[in-house]
Amino acid sequence: MSQDKDKIVKGIVAEFETVDTLMDACRTVRDSGYKKTDAFTPFPVHGIDTALGIKPTILPWLCLFGGMAGTGTAIAMQWWMNGIDYKYIISGKPFVSFPAFMPVAFELTILFASFAAFFGMWALNKLPRYSNPMFTDPRFDRVTDDRFFLYIDATDEKYNFAEVEKLMGDAGSAYIQPVVEDDSPKQVPRFIFMVWMLVAGLSAIPLLAVLKMRLTRSELPRFHVFFDMDFSPAKDAQHATTLFADSRTMRDDVEGTIYRGQYSEEIVSGKKVAASATVDDLRFVSRFDDEALSAAGGDRDPGGLSDEAKVELDADKKDPDNKESDQKDSAGSDAGNAGSASPDSGDAGAQPPIPDDQWLSEIPLTVDRAFIEKGKEQFNIYCAVCHGRNGSGQGLVHERARKILSQWWVPPSSLHQKSLYRDKYPDGKMFGTITYGVRKMPGYAAQIKVQDRWAIVAYIRALQETRRGSLDDVPADLRADIESAKLEAEARLKEEAEKQKKKDNATEAQK
Amino acid sequence: MSEHAAPAIKPANDPAFKLPASLASLQLPLLAGGLLLLLVGFGLAYSNAAKIGFSAYLVSFIYCLTLSIGCLFFVIVQHLVRAGWSVVVRRIAELFMIMIVPLAVLFIPVLVATWMSNGLYIWTLDGWMTETVGVDPEIWKAKSGWLDPGWFTIRSLIYFAVYIGLAVFYYRGSTLQDETGQKSATEKLQYWAGPAAMLFALTTTFAAFDWVMSLAPMWFSTMFGVYMFAGAILAAHCVICLFSYLMQRCGAMRDEVTVEHYHDLGKLIFGFTFFWTYISFSQYLLIWYGNIPEETEWFWIRQTNGWGSLSVVIILFHWIVPFMGTLSRHVRRRPWAMAAWSGYLLVMHFIDVFWMIMPEAHQGITESITAVGVAGAILCGVGMLALMVGLVLSLAGNTKLLPVRDPRLGESLAFENI
Numbered sequence: 041m042s043q044d045k046d047k048i049v050k051g052i053v054a055e056f057e058t059v060d061t062l063m064d065a066c067r068t069v070r071d072s073g074y075k076k077t078d079a080f081t082p083f084p085v086h087g088i089d090t091a092l093g094i095k096p097t098i099l100p101w102l103c104l105f106g107g108m109a110g111t112g113t114a115i116a117m118q119w120w121m122n123g124i125d126y127k128y129i130i131s132g133k134p135f136v137s138f139p140a141f142m143p144v145a146f147e148l149t150i151l152f153a154s155f156a157a158f159f160g161m162w163a164l165n166k167l168p169r170y171s172n173p174m175f176t177d178p179r180f181d182r183v184t185d186d187r188f189f190l191y192i193d194a195t196d197e198k199y200n201f202a203e204v205e206k207l208m209g210d211a212g213s214a215y216i217q218p219v220v221e222d223d224s225p226k227q228v229p230r231f232i233f234m235v236w237m238l239v240a241g242l243s244a245i246p247l248l249a250v251l252k253m254r255l256t257r258s259e260l261p262r263f264h265v266f267f268d269m270d271f272s273p274a275k276d277a278q279h280a281t282t283l284f285a286d287s288r289t290m291r292d293d294v295e296g297t298i299y300r301g302q303y304s305e306e307i308v309s310g311k312k313v314a315a316s317a318t319v320d321d322l323r324f325v326s327r328f329d330d331e332a333l334s335a336a337g338g339d340r341d342p343g344g345l346s347d348e349a350k351v352e353l354d355a356d357k358k359d360p361d362n363k364e365s366d367q368k369d370s371a372g373s374d375a376g377n378a379g380s381a382s383p384d385s386g387d388a389g390a391q392p393p394i395p396d397d398q399w400l401s402e403i404p405l406t407v408d409r410a411f412i413e414k415g416k417e418q419f420n421i422y423c424a425v426c427h428g429r430n431g432s433g434q435g436l437v438h439e440r441a442r443k444i445l446s447q448w449w450v451p452p453s454s455l456h457q458k459s460l461y462r463d464k465y466p467d468g469k470m471f472g473t474i475t476y477g478v479r480k481m482p483g484y485a486a487q488i489k490v491q492d493r494w495a496i497v498a499y500i501r502a503l504q505e506t507r508r509g510s511l512d513d514v515p516a517d518l519r520a521d522i523e524s525a526k527l528e529a530e531a532r533l534k535e536e537a538e539k540q541k542k543k544d545n546a547t548e549a550q551k
Numbered sequence: 552m553s554e555h556a557a558p559a560i561k562p563a564n565d566p567a568f569k570l571p572a573s574l575a576s577l578q579l580p581l582l583a584g585g586l587l588l589l590l591v592g593f594g595l596a597y598s599n600a601a602k603i604g605f606s607a608y609l610v611s612f613i614y615c616l617t618l619s620i621g622c623l624f625f626v627i628v629q630h631l632v633r634a635g636w637s638v639v640v641r642r643i644a645e646l647f648m649i650m651i652v653p654l655a656v657l658f659i660p661v662l663v664a665t666w667m668s669n670g671l672y673i674w675t676l677d678g679w680m681t682e683t684v685g686v687d688p689e690i691w692k693a694k695s696g697w698l699d700p701g702w703f704t705i706r707s708l709i710y711f712a713v714y715i716g717l718a719v720f721y722y723r724g725s726t727l728q729d730e731t732g733q734k735s736a737t738e739k740l741q742y743w744a745g746p747a748a749m750l751f752a753l754t755t756t757f758a759a760f761d762w763v764m765s766l767a768p769m770w771f772s773t774m775f776g777v778y779m780f781a782g783a784i785l786a787a788h789c790v791i792c793l794f795s796y797l798m799q800r801c802g803a804m805r806d807e808v809t810v811e812h813y814h815d816l817g818k819l820i821f822g823f824t825f826f827w828t829y830i831s832f833s834q835y836l837l838i839w840y841g842n843i844p845e846e847t848e849w850f851w852i853r854q855t856n857g858w859g860s861l862s863v864v865i866i867l868f869h870w871i872v873p874f875m876g877t878l879s880r881h882v883r884r885r886p887w888a889m890a891a892w893s894g895y896l897l898v899m900h901f902i903d904v905f906w907m908i909m910p911e912a913h914q915g916i917t918e919s920i921t922a923v924g925v926a927g928a929i930l931c932g933v934g935m936l937a938l939m940v941g942l943v944l945s946l947a948g949n950t951k952l953l954p955v956r957d958p959r960l961g962e963s964l965a966f967e968n969i
Contacts, residue, residue, distance in 0.1 A: 086967045100880070131840060139839050142832060 047220040050173045051193040052201060054208035055215040059085055062188035065211035066091040072207060076193035080183045099160050106156020107149045114148035115141055171222045307404050308490055310471035400468030407498050415499030418492045422484060431455035431503040450480040455500055456507050470497045557965035558806040563955040570947045571801035581941030588934030596927025603920055605664040605671040606912035607928035611935040612661060613763060614904045616654055620714060621787025622647035624751055626721050631744035635962035636815055639807045642953045643794045646943045649722045653942055655711045665700050673914045674698045674768040686769055698765055710758045717747050725954050732956035755780050766911035770849040774834040781830040785823040786900040789893035792816040796890035803952050810884050811967045817883030828870040852910045861906055869899040901932050
């Protein structure tokens with residue numbers, strides 16, 4: 041005590057040998073009205089908070105507000121980013137969709153809450169600080185071992201050294217000492233600054249090296265930081281490679297690859313290739329092959345066309361011999377002849393004619409039940425919206441157009457007119473119509489696969505059969521079903537007609 | 552608390568461990584009334600439609616089952632982690648866990664319905680897949696081997712065999728120790744806790760798939776077992792908390808169960824409220840994001856025809872309200888408050904089970920659920936719960952209310968949180 045006289049006294053500490061004496065002392069100190077107290081023990085002691093009268097911490101509140109701030113930040117952030125600032129469709133969801141926001145909100149809630157708890161604990165414990173006056177007494181080190189300490193701060197209202205000393209002595213403490221301020225220097229030692237500066241200096245070296253390399257010339261070859269970005273392992277054809285065990289750069293095709301030209305030209309075009317070739321070689325120019333088209337101009341030698349160019353055929357487009365028609369085509373609709381075709385004519389390739397006998401008259405693929413079912417599925421997806429599911433031309437789009445009295449609507453053809461039956465309208469021609477379109481109908485080559493287009497043709501033929509066939513065409517074992525369905529339908533129609541009649545009568549009677 | 556000395560371990564025949572007379576006298580009214588309500592409820596719902604009647608019965612069965620298997624898991628887990636704190640409330644869990652035995656008998660009507668055409672499960676209807684839109688017959692062909700009344704019955708028997716085996720093993724081990732006081736009994740229960748937990752997890756997952764998820768036979772969610780388990784374990788903690796409080800109010804275990812135990816139960820209830828939310832949201836999020844018709848079907852049904860408002864009710868009152876309500880330790884350290892929240896959550900759990908099962912009752916029938924059907928389902932649930940509580944009380948009358956000679960009883964009595 042004597043040697044500490046000139047130092048500032050921060051408080052008083054008393055040492056106890058057992059938990060029980062400490063707890064008793066705590067209660068005495070609490071009951072004597074001391075507020076700024078603290079106890080130190082080698083292990084957690086249950087109930088010491090109440091014994092010392094320490095108020096519950098406000099840390100849970102900090103944690104709660106931290107968590108709420110996290111939720112709010114996450115929601116606001118995502119709402120702003122996804123809903124306002126950078127609208128980007130993800131998985132076809134609305135821009136602001138809360139289920140998608142939840143995981144991030146959850147994570148940020150946890151993150152902010154733990155930050156609040158962690159740093160809140162620091163703040164409440166006045167951390168970080170260089171030292172605590174408690175550590176000035178070497179005997180205090182035993183608090184981590186086998187001794188218990190009770191501390192009363194000098195700023196406590198009731199603090200009076202003599203009184204506290206007596207109180208502690210009565211409570212059973214054999215060692216009572218004032219706690220003096222830690223007067224060890226508060227400056228950060230020089231060498232720490234030195235070390236920091238050294239580290240900073242060393243860490244600048246790589247940067248400086250890079251700078252130097254970028255700014256100076258050198259006769260040495262360039263230094264490659266990312267070697268395989270500068271020298272890509274990608275190779276050209278016929279080169280050897282180290283990437284594969286067999287050293288070949290060129291790999292086999294992935295299983296299931298469809299090669300260009302794998303399907304015969306007839307299947308792809310719907311035309312008798314040999315015959316149409318004799319008519320006009322230029323028809324084989326692909327409509328998508330712009331280079332070939334422009335090079336062809338008006339007088340290109342048709343013999344120079346490559347086989348590939350013949351694969352994607354064009355039925356009724358860009359006849360280079362007919363400049364007038366060419367202009368009209370590019371001005372008008374894609375399918376050509378938009379103006380002149382009468383809506384109900386139903387005759388597809390009315391324009392630069394490919395004679396009907398040039399088209400394949402039959403579907404060049406095997407037609408079985410599965411094939412027609414596939415055609416039905418595709419028809420109902422792509423065709424039925426206009427042509428109607430039964431092919432009558434009364435599809436939803438048509439109904440709608442009629443309802444709003446659209447001026448420019450060209451009604452879709454009924455597929456049941458005689459001019460579209462196979463004898464008048466070969467299968468290949470119908471395939472061509474689906475592929476390239478007709479009048480207002482666009483081509484579906486880009487949407488429907490070749491095989492599926494043929495399947496649609498097969499299904500349309502089946503649809504037509506429903507209106508022209510007779511009962512004899514139906515297998516014997518299914519006829520009964522159809523008969524009964526027919527009777528049922530007739531009965532229903534009759535019933536409905538009677539109802540309508542009654543209704544009409546009633547309205548007339550009212551009049 | 553060290554403020555006061557821990558209560559001394561009382562002798563095993565102390566009256567504090569006996570079922571209070573006021574509760575014992577409730578046995579008969581609960582048993583009789585429960586059975587009556589169960590029958591009336593079933594009859595009411597049955598008058599709505601036969602399938603709705605069985606669905607209502609399934610709601611009450613699954614509700615009671617989750618309470619029971621939740622308690623079973625609670626007991627297993629206490630042994631698995633060698634928990635000291637929970638000894639004083641463990642017997643209540645054990646009493647509810649052994650209710651799996653009477654529940655096996657109560658399962659018979661569900662089995663009967665399985666053998667009826669569309670009595671409860673739509674897949675029992677011949678040719679149901681041709682009459683339901685969007686069912687791929689190929690997929691159903693692969694599934695139909697599993698969802699077959701005979702194989703379903705065998706599986707149900709296996710599930711009950713496992714549940715009853717586990718429950719009896721742990722119940723007998725604990726009650727025998729009341730007599731012998733042998734430490735080795737605890738060691739044996741602990742030794743088998745690991746395998747028991749795994750067995751329990753598998754059984755619960757498959758039971759949830761069969762008994763509840765197969766109501767929508769083409770729908771699948773691998774999380775469904777966990778989802779049902781989350782509700783079960785939450786409900787189990789609520790039952791333990793509520794029953795401890797009731798016992799104490801009636802005069803038993805007054806010194807043994809302290810505010811510290813309620814605090815711990817409260818923390819677990821709070822945690823499992825969120826666990827339930829976490830699991831159900833995880834299940835929802837993936838399906839919502841994937842947006843594949845065969846997966847969204849289940850939630851779609853629950854968003855339409857008025858079920859949507861029930862879904863919102865569950866989100867608000869099964870998650871947000873109890874989450875905020877039990878967040879504070881001041882609430883958790885008030886036994887009456889935790890008992891109230893437990894009762895509240897048990898009601899919410901019933902609504903959750905109702906929401907899982909009843910929307911599927913429409914499938915394959917022309918009737919829709921009326922107020923009578925809903926009232927029937929509620930009466931069924933109240934009835935079966937009363938029946939189960941009555942059985943618990945009659946069993947509790949013959950045993951001690953806590954494991955009086957458990958080697959960790961002293962630790963549990965002295966337990967404190969801070």
